[in-house]
Amino acid sequence: xxxxxxxxxxxxxxxxxxxxxxxxxxxxxxxxxxxxxxxxxxxxxxxxxxxxxxxxxxxxxxxxxxxxxxxxxxxxxxxxxxxxxxxxxxxxxxxxxxxxxxxxxxxxxxxxxxxxxxxxxxxxxxxxxxxxxxxxxxxxxxxxxxxxxxxxxxxxxxxxxxxxxxxxxxxxxxx
Amino acid sequence: xxxxxxxxxxxxxxxxxxxxxxxxxxxxxxxxxxxxxxxxxxxxxxxxxxxxxxxxxxxxxxxxxxxxxxxxxxxxxxxxxxxxxxxxxxxxxxxxxxxxxxxxxxxxxxxxxxxxxxxxxxxxxxxxxxxxxxxxxxxxxxxxxxxxxxxxxxxxxxxxxxxxxxxxxxxxxxxxxxxxxxxxxxxxxxxxxxxxxxxxxxxxxxxxxxxxxxxxxxxxxxxxxxxxxxxxxxxxxxxxxxxxxxxxxxxxxxxxxxxxxxxxxxxxxxxxxxxxxxxxxxxxxxxxxxxxxxxxxxxxxxxxxxxxxxxxxxxxxxxxxxxxxxxxxxxxxxxxxxxxxxxxxxxxxxxxxxxxxxxxxxxxxxxxxxxxxxxxxxxxxxxxxxxxxxxxxxxxxxxxxxxxxxxxxxxxxxxxxxxxxxxxxxxxxxxxxxxxxxxxxxxxxxxxxxxxxxxxxxxxx
Numbered sequence: 001x002x003x004x005x006x007x008x009x010x011x012x013x014x015x016x017x018x019x020x021x022x023x024x025x026x027x028x029x030x031x032x033x034x035x036x037x038x039x040x041x042x043x044x045x046x047x048x049x050x051x052x053x054x055x056x057x058x059x060x061x062x063x064x065x066x067x068x069x070x071x072x073x074x075x076x077x078x079x080x081x082x083x084x085x086x087x088x089x090x091x092x093x094x095x096x097x098x099x100x101x102x103x104x105x106x107x108x109x110x111x112x113x114x115x116x117x118x119x120x121x122x123x124x125x126x127x128x129x130x131x132x133x134x135x136x137x138x139x140x141x142x143x144x145x146x147x148x149x150x151x152x153x154x155x156x157x158x159x160x161x162x163x164x165x166x167x168x169x170x171x172x173x174x175x
Numbered sequence: 176x177x178x179x180x181x182x183x184x185x186x187x188x189x190x191x192x193x194x195x196x197x198x199x200x201x202x203x204x205x206x207x208x209x210x211x212x213x214x215x216x217x218x219x220x221x222x223x224x225x226x227x228x229x230x231x232x233x234x235x236x237x238x239x240x241x242x243x244x245x246x247x248x249x250x251x252x253x254x255x256x257x258x259x260x261x262x263x264x265x266x267x268x269x270x271x272x273x274x275x276x277x278x279x280x281x282x283x284x285x286x287x288x289x290x291x292x293x294x295x296x297x298x299x300x301x302x303x304x305x306x307x308x309x310x311x312x313x314x315x316x317x318x319x320x321x322x323x324x325x326x327x328x329x330x331x332x333x334x335x336x337x338x339x340x341x342x343x344x345x346x347x348x349x350x351x352x353x354x355x356x357x358x359x360x361x362x363x364x365x366x367x368x369x370x371x372x373x374x375x376x377x378x379x380x381x382x383x384x385x386x387x388x389x390x391x392x393x394x395x396x397x398x399x400x401x402x403x404x405x406x407x408x409x410x411x412x413x414x415x416x417x418x419x420x421x422x423x424x425x426x427x428x429x430x431x432x433x434x435x436x437x438x439x440x441x442x443x444x445x446x447x448x449x450x451x452x453x454x455x456x457x458x459x460x461x462x463x464x465x466x467x468x469x470x471x472x473x474x475x476x477x478x479x480x481x482x483x484x485x486x487x488x489x490x491x492x493x494x495x496x497x498x499x500x501x502x503x504x505x506x507x508x509x510x511x512x513x514x515x516x517x518x519x520x521x522x523x524x525x526x527x528x529x530x531x532x533x534x535x536x537x538x539x540x541x542x543x544x545x546x547x548x549x550x551x552x553x554x555x556x557x558x559x560x561x562x563x564x565x566x567x568x569x570x571x572x573x574x575x576x577x578x579x580x581x582x583x584x585x586x587x588x589x590x591x592x593x594x595x596x597x598x599x600x601x602x603x604x605x606x607x608x609x610x611x612x613x614x615x616x617x618x619x620x621x622x623x624x625x626x627x628x629x630x631x632x633x634x635x636x
Contacts, residue, residue: 038193038363039622040394048391053399059407073319077328086332099337099418106407107344114351117400118385121393123358127386134370136389137363139193139621 005175006148007033008158009132010167012141015041021165022047022143028161030153033146036136055113055120062112063105070104071097132173143167186280186623189467193621196468197363200613203463204364205376208610211462219603226596229589230305238308240589246582247572251590252306253422254564258447259299259597260342260419261440261560264412265448266292267349270356271408274401280476282619283468286360287459288452289353290612294604295451296346298597303338305593334421341418345411352404355397359618362387416444423567430510430571433498439491446484446534447560449477450553455605457550459614468615471544478543481556485534488563492531510571518583519570522562529559 012018018041025032026049035044078084079092118124136142145158153161159170191199208216233240243250266288273281307313317329317339329336361384368377387393420440423431453474460469499511514523533555537543542552574581608614 034390034392036389037391037394038197038389039359039618040398041391041622044391045395050392050395053396055396055399056403059403074331077319078331081326082328084330086330089332096332099334099414099421100331100340102410102414103337103340103344103418106411107340107347110348110351110404110407113400113403114355117355117396121396123385123387123393125382125385128381129386129388131366131388134366137359137366138197 005146007132007173007175008145008147008155008162009171009173010143010145010162010165011133011135011169011171012143012166013139013168014166015044015141017166018141018143019043019047021162021167024165025143025161030145030158030161031149033144033149036132036142036144038137038139038141041141055117058116059109059113063109065112066105066108067101069108070101074100130175133171144173184470184472186283186470186472187468187620188470191467191624193624196617196621196624197367199465199468200360200615200617201364201367203609204611204613205367205371209462212606212610216603216606219599219606222595222599223603224599226592226594226599229592230301230596233305233589233593234310238306240587242585242587242590244582244584246575246580247569247584249306249572250565250569250584251586251594252302254561254568255594255597256299256302257419257440257564258561259295259302261416261444261447261564262451262557263292263295263299263345263349263448264416264441264444265452266290266295267345267352267408267412268445268448269452270352271405271412274405275409279623280473282623283465283615284452284456284473284477285619286353286356286612286616287456287609287614289349289356290605290608291452291455292349292448293346293353294601294608295448296342296349297604298601300342300346301593301597301600303342334418334425337418338422341415345415348404348408348411352401352408355400355404356616356619357612358384358387359389359397360384360613360616362389363617364613412444413441416441428571428575429499429504429506430514430567433495435491435494435498439488439495442484442487442491443530443560443563446481446488446530447557449481449484450556450560453477453481453549453553454557457546457553459609463609463614465615468620471546474546474549475543478537478549481534481553482537482543485530485537485556489531489534492527506576510574513574514566514570517570517574519566519573522566523570526559526562526566529555530563533559 010021012021015037018035018037022032022035022044026047032048035048037044074097075092083091132144133140133142143162145162147155147158150158155172162170187196241250241252243252266285269281269288270285273285304310304314317336319328329339331337361380365377365380365384368374368380417437417440420436424433424436426432456469457474460466496511496515499507502508514520533552536548536552542548569584573584
């Protein structure tokens with residue numbers, strides 16, 4: 001599938017230089033494949049033009065499912081299927097059902113959202129990632145430029161754009 | 176070089192760079208366990224083994240091997256359950272609530288605190304399971320599963336069942352929150368192992384890190400997940416211990432049937448939890464040489480939280496005492512009169528000294544910035560909180576409405592044994608965590624170190 005992928009990799013030392021650099025690089029028409037950082041850099045997803053994550057919406061959907069399931073289950077079990085006189089109280093009343101409804105909502109929202117996150121980000125225990133530079137988890141910010149998406153510019157041009165934008169190193173990486 | 180604000184204390188001292196963070200924390204995972212680690216692990220396993228024998232004896236012979244009787248139906252079992260659950264709450268508070276309040280000082284302590292939560296909740300869960308007696312039947316009878324008893328459903332009106340849902344949800348969500356935070360750090364260890372040439376370690380930590388790479392898109396999703404999990408965990412902390420307090424508050428016994436329990440228990444949980452976090456971290460930071468990450472400033476802030484929650488607990492005690500007289504209800508009045516000067520008065524006064532007086536010492540700056548004083552007081556607080564639960568449960572049960580049922584409770588070796596089992600498990604698990612997992616959240620700490628590059632001029636001060 002990824003038979004012969006060629007990338008140019010820019011190494012940035014400082015997150016502020018990186019942020020300014022991304023803006024400069026994008027302005028000159030270069031398409032950035034991805035930027036790999038050892039920690040989340042505030043503002044990076046904005047300057048890269050990424051759309052906001054929809055995981056909160058997913059979490060909400062899972063949560064609503066949890067609420068409905070818990071409410072329906074309790075009302076059906078204690079209200080219809082086998083009602084029992086407990087302390088002379090109503091068979092199915094809302095206040096005592098609230099703790100279980102709340103906990104189940106939280107459980108499904110959390111598990112559902114995290115599962116969705118792992119799937120959406122393609123995180124699997126049996127996968128080795130495609131590493132552009134081993135220092136991306138240590139202390140460097142690594143910018144990967146896919147040469148196939150930037151056919152209009154030569155390698156040397158791209159390298160000089162990266163260097164002017166503040167990259168301390170520019171390397172080639174092929175897979 | 177580090178650029179830090181001139182008005183705030185630096186959260187990471189010692190002029191650390193981002194690479195230093197990886198190095199200082201990963202080297203503990205990469206090195207062999209030290210002699211001290213092995214000795215502590217052996218001692219923990221000793222407690223675990225003895226306790227395991229006591230548990231097996233209990234399961235074979237029944238709950239009668241404990242000191243319980245018809246009057247005092249709950250004693251050490253539920254005391255220990257509530258104690259451990261309470262301790263667990265500090266971890267979630269540090270990870271979740273302090274994240275929502277944007278308190279960056281939480282970053283170097285949240286991983287160890289969450290690990291403590293998970294192990295504490297496991298320890299807590301052993302008690303309701305064991306006190307069922309026929310554990311092999313009971314543990315799934317609480318779940319709403321179709322069965323052959325006409326499909327007999329659990330009683331959703333009972334706080335004991337709310338506990339089942341609350342504790343299992345709390346455990347699962349805490350575990351997931353903790354693990355998601357660990358993923359980027361496992362990737363750090365994986366990459367260091369690749370560089371160092373350790374294939375096995377690289378493969379293991381790659382599997383643990385789910386192939387994490389650290390792309391901006393993934394980090395964006397990761398932060399979104401962390402924020403939502405924090406938002407979910409916050410009401411979870413408050414609700415779980417409220418539900419645990421309802422085990423008592425929804426009953427009819429004087430000393431139990433009181434509306435003050437939910438906020439009182441939650442404040443007490445945070446109080447004892449922070450004390451346990453301090454006990455663990457004061458040792459860890461010295462042994463692992465992490466004094467630049469878990470600084471005196473962090474310890475002072477945790478002590479301030481202990482003053483706040485300790486004061487709430489103190490006010491709750493005094494309120495309870497006052498209302499028991501002011502209400503004019505003779506049973507309520509006697510319940511507290513009995514606590515103050517009855518046969519368990521020694522337990523009550525230990526509780527009052529440890530919980531009301533000792534946290535107030537932290538008003539003195541010298542004491543709250545002293546490591547030795549903090550360590551001693553953190554243990555005192557935990558002892559006091561154990562006595563609080565013991566006093567609530569046993570003194571209210573042993574003398575309630577009918578004097579002819581009044582009796583005393585005496586623990587047996589098996590009550591104490593199961594408690595030691597949980598200590599053994601907790602410390603063994605924490606030692607394993609400290610050895611094989613990075614104890615501090617490296618990615619978060621890196622994000623708060625502002626490294627000035629040659630392009631930005633550092634401020635001189």
